[in-house]
Amino acid sequence: MERSKIVNLLGSENQVDSVLVKGWVRTRRNSKTFSFIEMNDGSCLKNIQVIADGKLDNYEEIKKLTTGSAAAVTGKMVPSEGGGQKWEIQAESVEIISLAPEDFPLQKKRHTDEFLRTIAHLRPRTNKYGAAFRIRSELAYAIHKFFREKGFRYIHTPIITGSDCEGAGEMFRVTALDLDNLPKADGKADYAADFFGTEASLTVSGQLSAEMLALALGDVYTFGPTFRAENSNTSRHAAEFWMVEPEMAFCDLVGNMDLGEELIQYLIRFVLDNCEDDIGLFAKFVDKQLMKTLENILNNEFVRLPYGEAIGILEKSGKKFEYAVRFGSDLQSEHERYITEEYCKKPVILYNYPESIKPFYMRVNDDGQTVAAMDVLVPGIGEIIGGSQREERADVLSARMAEMGLDKEEYWWYLDSRRFGSVPHSGFGMGFERVLMLMTGIRNIRDVIPFPRTPGNVEF
Amino acid sequence: MERSKIVNLLGSENQVDSVLVKGWVRTRRNSKTFSFIEMNDGSCLKNIQVIADGKLDNYEEIKKLTTGSAAAVTGKMVPSEGGGQKWEIQAESVEIISLAPEDFPLQKKRHTDEFLRTIAHLRPRTNKYGAAFRIRSELAYAIHKFFREKGFRYIHTPIITGSDCEGAGEMFRVTALDLDNLPKADGKADYAADFFGTEASLTVSGQLSAEMLALALGDVYTFGPTFRAENSNTSRHAAEFWMVEPEMAFCDLVGNMDLGEELIQYLIRFVLDNCEDDIGLFAKFVDKQLMKTLENILNNEFVRLPYGEAIGILEKSGKKFEYAVRFGSDLQSEHERYITEEYCKKPVILYNYPESIKPFYMRVNDDGQTVAAMDVLVPGIGEIIGGSQREERADVLSARMAEMGLDKEEYWWYLDSRRFGSVPHSGFGMGFERVLMLMTGIRNIRDVIPFPRTPGNVEF
Numbered sequence: 064m065e066r067s068k069i070v071n072l073l074g075s076e077n078q079v080d081s082v083l084v085k086g087w088v089r090t091r092r093n094s095k096t097f098s099f100i101e102m103n104d105g106s107c108l109k110n111i112q113v114i115a116d117g118k119l120d121n122y123e124e125i126k127k128l129t130t131g132s133a134a135a136v137t138g139k140m141v142p143s144e145g146g147g148q149k150w151e152i153q154a155e156s157v158e159i160i161s162l163a164p165e166d167f168p169l170q171k172k173r174h175t176d177e178f179l180r181t182i183a184h185l186r187p188r189t190n191k192y193g194a195a196f197r198i199r200s201e202l203a204y205a206i207h208k209f210f211r212e213k214g215f216r217y218i219h220t221p222i223i224t225g226s227d228c229e230g231a232g233e234m235f236r237v238t239a240l241d242l243d244n245l246p247k248a249d250g251k252a253d254y255a256a257d258f259f260g261t262e263a264s265l266t267v268s269g270q271l272s273a274e275m276l277a278l279a280l281g282d283v284y285t286f287g288p289t290f291r292a293e294n295s296n297t298s299r300h301a302a303e304f305w306m307v308e309p310e311m312a313f314c315d316l317v318g319n320m321d322l323g324e325e326l327i328q329y330l331i332r333f334v335l336d337n338c339e340d341d342i343g344l345f346a347k348f349v350d351k352q353l354m355k356t357l358e359n360i361l362n363n364e365f366v367r368l369p370y371g372e373a374i375g376i377l378e379k380s381g382k383k384f385e386y387a388v389r390f391g392s393d394l395q396s397e398h399e400r401y402i403t404e405e406y407c408k409k410p411v412i413l414y415n416y417p418e419s420i421k422p423f424y425m426r427v428n429d430d431g432q433t434v435a436a437m438d439v440l441v442p443g444i445g446e447i448i449g450g451s452q453r454e455e456r457a458d459v460l461s462a463r464m465a466e467m468g469l470d471k472e473e474y475w476w477y478l479d480s481r482r483f484g485s486v487p488h489s490g491f492g493m494g495f496e497r498v499l500m501l502m503t504g505i506r507n508i509r510d511v512i513p514f515p516r517t518p519g520n521v522e523f
Numbered sequence: 524m525e526r527s528k529i530v531n532l533l534g535s536e537n538q539v540d541s542v543l544v545k546g547w548v549r550t551r552r553n554s555k556t557f558s559f560i561e562m563n564d565g566s567c568l569k570n571i572q573v574i575a576d577g578k579l580d581n582y583e584e585i586k587k588l589t590t591g592s593a594a595a596v597t598g599k600m601v602p603s604e605g606g607g608q609k610w611e612i613q614a615e616s617v618e619i620i621s622l623a624p625e626d627f628p629l630q631k632k633r634h635t636d637e638f639l640r641t642i643a644h645l646r647p648r649t650n651k652y653g654a655a656f657r658i659r660s661e662l663a664y665a666i667h668k669f670f671r672e673k674g675f676r677y678i679h680t681p682i683i684t685g686s687d688c689e690g691a692g693e694m695f696r697v698t699a700l701d702l703d704n705l706p707k708a709d710g711k712a713d714y715a716a717d718f719f720g721t722e723a724s725l726t727v728s729g730q731l732s733a734e735m736l737a738l739a740l741g742d743v744y745t746f747g748p749t750f751r752a753e754n755s756n757t758s759r760h761a762a763e764f765w766m767v768e769p770e771m772a773f774c775d776l777v778g779n780m781d782l783g784e785e786l787i788q789y790l791i792r793f794v795l796d797n798c799e800d801d802i803g804l805f806a807k808f809v810d811k812q813l814m815k816t817l818e819n820i821l822n823n824e825f826v827r828l829p830y831g832e833a834i835g836i837l838e839k840s841g842k843k844f845e846y847a848v849r850f851g852s853d854l855q856s857e858h859e860r861y862i863t864e865e866y867c868k869k870p871v872i873l874y875n876y877p878e879s880i881k882p883f884y885m886r887v888n889d890d891g892q893t894v895a896a897m898d899v900l901v902p903g904i905g906e907i908i909g910g911s912q913r914e915e916r917a918d919v920l921s922a923r924m925a926e927m928g929l930d931k932e933e934y935w936w937y938l939d940s941r942r943f944g945s946v947p948h949s950g951f952g953m954g955f956e957r958v959l960m961l962m963t964g965i966r967n968i969r970d971v972i973p974f975p976r977t978p979g980n981v982e983f
Contacts, residue, residue, distance in 0.1 A: 066773060068674060068741065085773040087944045105740035105772070106674060133946045135773075161915075161945045184936040185943065187739035196740060200676040207667050214528060214566060216660040221974045222682070222748045223695070223725075223763055225981040235683075235697050235718070237725065239752040242696065242712035245705060252702035258695070258752055258762065259981035265683075265697065272974055272983060279647035280565035280656060281528065287748065288682045292699040292718055302718065303683055312565070313526060313545040313595075455621075476644040476983055483645065484547045485621045486593045514681045514732055521685040521719035523732060523936055 064137065070107035072140060073150060079140040082152060084111060085160070087188065088132045090171055098126050100157075102136065105187075108194055108340040112143060112151040124159055130170055131163030131188070176510055183514050183523050191349070194341035195511055198334060199499055205333035206286055206307055206495075209326060215282040215309060220269030222288065225261060226473060233292035234264040235302075265290035268492060269308050271424070271477055274453060277310040277488055278480050284309040286495070294518050298507040301496065303516040310490035316426075316435040316452040319489035320412050323439045323448045324365045326493070327410070331357050334502055342502070350504025356443045357502070363409040365439065370394075370416045373402055380406070393420045396445050403440040410441045423463045425451040426487075437491070444501045450491020457481035524597065530567035532600055533610060539600040542612060544571060545620070547648065548592045550631055558586050560617075562596065565647075568654055568800045572603060572611040584619060590630055591623030591648070636970055643974050643983050651809070654801035655971055658794060659959055665793035666746055666767055666955075669786060675742040675769060680729030682748065685721055686933060693752035694724040695762075725750035728952060729768050731884070731937055734913060737770040737948055738940050744769040746955070754978050758967040761956070763976040770950035776886075776895040776912040779949035780872050783899050783908045784825045786953070787870070791817050794962050802962070810964025816903045817962070823869040825899065830854075830876045833862055840866070853880045856905050863900040870901045883923045885911040886947075897951070904961045910951020917941035 064083040072082060086104030093099075096117040101110040113136050115125045128134065135158040143151040168174075168182055169189060179186040186192040207217065223237050239258035240246060246253040254262045269285040276283045285308040293300060309322060335342060335357065346353040368376075377388040377398055386395045394402075394413070403411045414437040418427060425434035439448035454460045460481055464471055471478060499511040509515040514523040524543040532542060546564030553559075556577040561570040573596050575585045588594065595618040603611035628634075628642055629649060639646040646652040667677065683697050699718035700706060706713040714722045729745040736743045745768040753760060769782060795802060795817065806813040828836075837848040837858055846855045854862075854873070863871045874897040878887060885894035899908035914920045920941055924931055931938060959971040969975040974983040 070674070085946070131944045133944045160947075163943045167943045182936075184735040184939060185739075187736055188944075193739060196678065196736065197676055200678065203677050204667055204671055207664055211664055214530070216657055217663050218656065218660065218973060219748070219765060221763065221976060221981075221983070223750070223976050223981060225983075233699065235699055236702065237695050237697060238702070239693065239695055239754075240702075242698070242700075242702070242705065243710075245702065245712075250703075252705075258754065258978060259976070260979045261981060263981045275644040275983070276647050276656065276973060279645075279653060288679070290683070294699075294718065303681065305679060476642075479644060483623045483627045484591045484593045484648075486545070487620075513678060513736060516681060516683050516719070518718060519720045521681075521683060521721060521723050523681070523685075523735070 068106040069102070069104045069109070069111045072111060073107065073109055075140070075150065078142065078150075081137070082140050083135065083137050084113075084152065085135045086111075086133070088128050088130055088134060088163075090130060091126075091128045093126050098122075098128070100125075100128060100134075100136075102134065105193060107197075108190060108344060109148075112145070112148055113138070113154050113157070114151055115154045115157050119154065119157060121157065121159070125157050128159065129163045129165065129167065131167035133160035134158060135160060176507065180509055180515075187513065190344060192510075194344045195499070195503055195505065196513060198338050198341050198502060199511065201334055201337050202330060202495070202499060202502065203286070205330050205337075208333070209329050210284050210309065213282065215284050216276070216280045218273060218276045218280075218283045218285055219287060220266070220272035220285050222266050223259075223263050224266045225259065225263055226271065233294075234267060235290050235292045237263045237265060267291060268306070270310065270490060270492065273308055273310040273490065274488065275476070275480055277312045277490070278484065278486065281313075282309070282311045296518055298509075301508050301512060301515050301517055304508070304512070305495035307493045307495055308490060310488065312486050312488045314452075314489040315487055316414060316437060316489060319450055319452060319491060320365075320367060320414065320437055320439075323412070323437070323450065323491055323493070324410075327439065327441070327447065327498070328361055330498060331361055331502065345503045345505070352443070353504045356504075359408075360410050360441055365410040365412050366407045367412045367414065368402070368407075370413055370433065373398075373413055376402065376406055391417050391419060399438075399440045399445045400442075403445070404442045408442070410439065413438045413440065421451070423460070423467050423469060424453050426454045427459055427463070435489075441501060444497060447497050447501065448491050448493045450489065452487065452489040455481060455485045455487050457485065528566040529562070529564045529569070529571045532571060533567065533569055535600070535610065538602065538610075541597070542600050543595065543597050544573075544612065545595045546571075546593070548588050548590055548594060548623075550590060551586075551588045553586045558582075558588070560585075560588060560594075560596075562594065565653060567657075568650060568804060569608075572605070572608055573598070573614050573617070574611055575614045575617050579614065579617060581617065581619070585617050588619065589623045589625065589627065591627035593620035594618060595620060636967065640969055640975075647973065650804060652970070654804045655959070655963055655965065656973060658798050658801050658962060659971065661794055661797050662790060662955070662959060662962065663746070665790050665797075668793070669789050670744050670769065673742065675744050676736070676740045678733060678736045678740075678743045678745055679747060680726070680732035680745050682726055683719075683723050684726045685719065685723055686731065693754075694727060695750050695752045697723045697725060727751060728766070730770065730950060730952065733768055733770040733950065734948065735936070735940055737772045737950070738944065738946065741773075742769070742771045756978055758969075761968050761972060761975050761977055764968070764972070765955035767953045767955055768950060770948065772946050772948045774912075774949040775947055776874060776897060776949060779910055779912060779951060780825075780827060780874065780897055780899075783872070783897070783910065783951055783953070784870075787899065787901070787907065787958070788821055790958060791821055791962065805963045805965070812903070813964045816964075819868075820870050820901055825870040825872050826867045827872045827874065828862070828867075830873055830893070833858075833873055836862065836866055851877050851879060859898075859900045859905045860902075863905070864902045868902070870899065873898045873900065881911070883920070883927050883929060884913050886914045887919055887923070895949075901961060904957060907957050907961065908951050908953045910949065912947065912949040915941060915945045915947050917945065
């Protein structure tokens, strides 16, 4: 008999005379003449209830089944007389695949997130983390579906890179040199002897490469891992995280904002439609405001606010911020949250930031002071998207690079793209884990990544 | 007016009175009173033909439009009187967005693949590479679609890893240490001072982590970058490539083979259905046997052949191989190709390999000599999938690890998964670029990756 997944059985319209279920025991309790076994196979949040009658051959073993054990059950799926579930299985056989010892850590009680991080290999077997990783999967699918429906091409930009992109934070070095016997030249590490013959790092963004493909294929996006070697232990930063980076030829800043808004609303709608039970868990146990937060984003047009106006609003707010507010300084998280959560009370797209605080590749506006940058802020999370129209004018780009002391030799290919068939184009980066945190109410990035990498943590 | 993509216009059933197209000039030729401009916007292989009449205001400029220039055209799309295309645009305006200089490298002539690798930032603008990267995108989508339809969850396993997985070849080191002033302890590099407090590398496979998630969620798969620091300059190996790794709880070797066969046939069918024009280019210009190769895979059940029988076939072949054939030695590419291309003339799944040549995690068969491993071979490419049923018995696994000198402390979490709720499970790895090479007839892996990484090459 072919095995059925529990998600399919529980969605059945009719009783099934003969089923085979394989999964793990969540709980078991014995009555006088039979045992109730709650089984889960990871296909959905819900368990299926199995009734094992005392007359089964191996009932003495069945009634000792421990939490975490694996079993295969055959039987008949019939309407459940107990409350709480529509169907249950009257077992005809219960084969014990493996018996979990009593020190299985996930006994039926509440565990802290901190403890569960120390057993990241087992935590997906809990309701909460199982749900989080199922949502993670659906969210990833939604991203591909959204872009494909709009005619975007998925591209893989390099993970190992020779360029420093935007000088965005610290980068991890990648090397095949023997560090215990490091070859040296002029007293320094000799990268000429390394695998690539030069210094190499882990990418912090696929943008510059993605631009090359947008200028050939039109609309493209990346979805891959990116890295920051920042030694900061916050709940919002990991050393390894996944990023989505669309890049569009013939698109200006307004088109870029439109895409960001449409994308975020699409993703929320998709997850609500496809992960009802799993989202329900988070709305009930993790963040009571979750549905309100998501509906606020779904049901509102995003406010579009120039940076300059945002500064004015912050100055007039009468709030005491930790970091001072002035035109020309970057907005801190506290400022962004005031704007989106308290002032606008809905998602906000800030745009036209001062040139001085933004990278070289952002398009300079006609005022000569600001660039065509945009950040999307949502209540509860803050910044979720950062992007810009790119500087397509070769002369302006060169001047900006010179100003910022960047080596043009190193970016010869990037500059080439402005010499040959340059066109206005735009794009943004969206942190995948940020979206997942928004969607679940989970407040620590370590809890939305199966095996998170942070300072001191590279286990599993 | 909203811009139309050329792929949509060319697919139109009806003439369109008013269109706006933006793209790049592939060729232009002038007749006495007008210019023909072939424009491409990357949305598909085909160009759209634009007729620019001599009466247009800026005709003097239009008739000097160079290959690679960018333009925006408005006009009427009408049936084409010339051969070769169904529709053409009678231009009402031609706005020149940017004029490419005469040294634009992609003039209308044949370029070698070797030359095009040196301008990897521009080569996606050629027909061949544009087609390859569009197929790459569709193939990636097909993978997600296939697995989701079967109830698999997409998971992200770590890129930076503290474990050596299977000792599979050389690994790249990841470090945040200052190599010019390397901290030392006992004369060796002091990883205690590094970002993770210990040695870290780039992953060669997500399998071990994926197993942890399969034992929680049931059916899962990874699709992400993997790395090998092997200093070999072959046409089949890159330092960075993408791998697909499904992992299934409650699945044995036969189920594993079934999935591999179904997956490959699904992917070919999907790409043939969705990339007709782009595949057509490869079938016409790159590999005249392409359609035959693909149809052979689509229309045949895969032969399933134990390793031992394959050795017998090779011994009886009368062929002179470079590497000797004997039971207990690994099969070389020449042996695999003989089996699949000459002997079976169809795809072959070899299984039950000698234990001595396979990694510790493969399930030992009852004969005590072989393991439940399988490789899928296809004519023209050779091995495209390698996998196994995993050893789920804690005691057998421990013994194998001891035999192979692996440190059990380091794999405590992996061994944990056999203590708690262990079940039979299986999975495999499929090289994404291998499939893309199969699908296009491209014979060098450098030409199916936008910006390939190989020894000495980390540019772009």
